[in-house]
Amino acid sequence: MRFSFSRVAGPIMLPMLLSLFAAGALAHGVAEGDAQFMQQSSGTQLLPFIYLGAKHMATGYDHLLFLVGVIFFLYRMKDVGLYVSLFAVGHSVTLLYGVLSGTHVNPYLVDAIIGLSVVYKALDNLGAFKVWFGVQPDTRAAVLVFGLFHGFGLATKLQDFALPEEGLVANIIAFNVGVEIGQILALGAILIAMDAWRRSHAFARQAFGANVLLMVAGFVLVGYQLTGYLIES
Amino acid sequence: MTDTTKHHTPLHDIGDLDPEGLPSSRSLVKATLLAIVIAAVVLVLAVLPAEYGIDPTGLGRKMGLGALHEAEVASQTVTAETVARADTALQSKTLTLPLMPGQGLEIKAVMKTGQSFVFDWSAEGGPVHVDMHGNAADAAEDDFTSYWIEDALTGGRGTFRAPFDGHHGWYWKNNGNQMVTIKLQVSGFYDEIYMP
Numbered sequence: 001m002r003f004s005f006s007r008v009a010g011p012i013m014l015p016m017l018l019s020l021f022a023a024g025a026l027a028h029g030v031a032e033g034d035a036q037f038m039q040q041s042s043g044t045q046l047l048p049f050i051y052l053g054a055k056h057m058a059t060g061y062d063h064l065l066f067l068v069g070v071i072f073f074l075y076r077m078k079d080v081g082l083y084v085s086l087f088a089v090g091h092s093v094t095l096l097y098g099v100l101s102g103t104h105v106n107p108y109l110v111d112a113i114i115g116l117s118v119v120y121k122a123l124d125n126l127g128a129f130k131v132w133f134g135v136q137p138d139t140r141a142a143v144l145v146f147g148l149f150h151g152f153g154l155a156t157k158l159q160d161f162a163l164p165e166e167g168l169v170a171n172i173i174a175f176n177v178g179v180e181i182g183q184i185l186a187l188g189a190i191l192i193a194m195d196a197w198r199r200s201h202a203f204a205r206q207a208f209g210a211n212v213l214l215m216v217a218g219f220v221l222v223g224y225q226l227t228g229y230l231i232e233s
Numbered sequence: 234m235t236d237t238t239k240h241h242t243p244l245h246d247i248g249d250l251d252p253e254g255l256p257s258s259r260s261l262v263k264a265t266l267l268a269i270v271i272a273a274v275v276l277v278l279a280v281l282p283a284e285y286g287i288d289p290t291g292l293g294r295k296m297g298l299g300a301l302h303e304a305e306v307a308s309q310t311v312t313a314e315t316v317a318r319a320d321t322a323l324q325s326k327t328l329t330l331p332l333m334p335g336q337g338l339e340i341k342a343v344m345k346t347g348q349s350f351v352f353d354w355s356a357e358g359g360p361v362h363v364d365m366h367g368n369a370a371d372a373a374e375d376d377f378t379s380y381w382i383e384d385a386l387t388g389g390r391g392t393f394r395a396p397f398d399g400h401h402g403w404y405w406k407n408n409g410n411q412m413v414t415i416k417l418q419v420s421g422f423y424d425e426i427y428m429p
Binding site for chain 2: 136228
């Protein structure tokens with residue numbers, strides 16, 4: 001029997017979904033008030049950092065785009081959970097490494113790569129790699145790599161805030177737990193919408209155009225970030 | 234819950250939906266090129282004018298998108314003018330410098346762009362020639378920028394904000410025939426004050 005996510009979680013998820021989008025999607029930066037909190041916080045503050053991680057994940061339009069691509073052909077919550085965890089592992093590794101080692105990567109370049117990953121996923125959904133190169137790249141590996149890049153991007157932004165040393169590692173891990181939770185919420189919400197769409201007969205017809213649109217959005221992100229990089233440097 | 238087929242055949246890509254299989258290489262290339270062209274149009278017409286004020290077609294301004302960027306620049310400028318952040322502690326220094334007749338002397342502060350201090354100096358015993366100036370750290374000996382030159386002053390005060398990284402300060406010269414004592418007070422943000 002097929003697990004009906006929408007039947008179970010719909011009443012809970014739908015208001016959450018609406019409030020997420022109403023909150024206004026930022027790119028995956030950190031809101032000003034939240035940044036202030038992070039700088040003034042002292043010691044280990046697990047719950048606030050979990051909340052910030054979840055918020056960060058659920059309100060960034062660039063990962064939401066990527067996640068729409070990822071979930072396009074995923075049905076089972078089990079698969080969704082696997083992808084979420086792979087992303088979180090990648091994200092945690094580079095975020096911890098970046099902040100602790102003080103590695104600074106240009107955020108425009110990281111965000112341009114994130115835009116490229118949206119293009120990648122759209123092409124993957126269209127079966128382009130199979131047609132062009134005869135191989136189907138492992139989507140799980142792609143999601144892990146995307147997580148690695150994304151962690152670097154956020155590490156660079158967090159370093160600008162002079163985070164207090166005390167409890168830093170615990171707070172970053174808490175942040176990553178929040179990233180996991182935020183992703184499950186966001187993916188669950190997207191899954192409901194996808195589910196409804198996939199049930200319609202038009203889906204097969206619209207899937208091609210939808211992935212081309214996803215590619216357009218990805219290319220726009222790439223161009224936007226690369227222009228920013230050229231202007232600022 | 235009768236629909237069990239989807240559970241047994243997980244979908245991977247669009248080929249699983251379409252009875253005719255994956256789209257052809259030709260149509261995929263066409264779709265990708267189309268996506269690039271649409272993205273370029275969106276970027277040039279809307280995103281670049283609104284985000285960066287880059288508007289090669291002039292349409293961004295006509296559609297009112299340029300105003301978005303101007304508003305952002307204005308808000309950033311106000312912030313930057315209101316606060317100049319410093320990464321050094323507030324410093325304060327009072328110096329008393331005797332100048333013999335005919336003698337000249339220099340006092341400089343090592344500063345980064347945007348650092349600033351308030352200053353107050355006075356010459357007791359007579360007026361002096363003063364040249365308040367600055368030079369980049371690696372500049373040639375005679376390559377400097379003068380901010381305030383006077384031939385006969387008995388004092389000066391004000392605020393100074395370093396326009397570039399380098400050494401900024403005063404050159405005083407006693408052109409009279411009596412001894413003069415310069416008293417200088419500097420408070421603000423700089424790395425150090427020294428006598429070259």
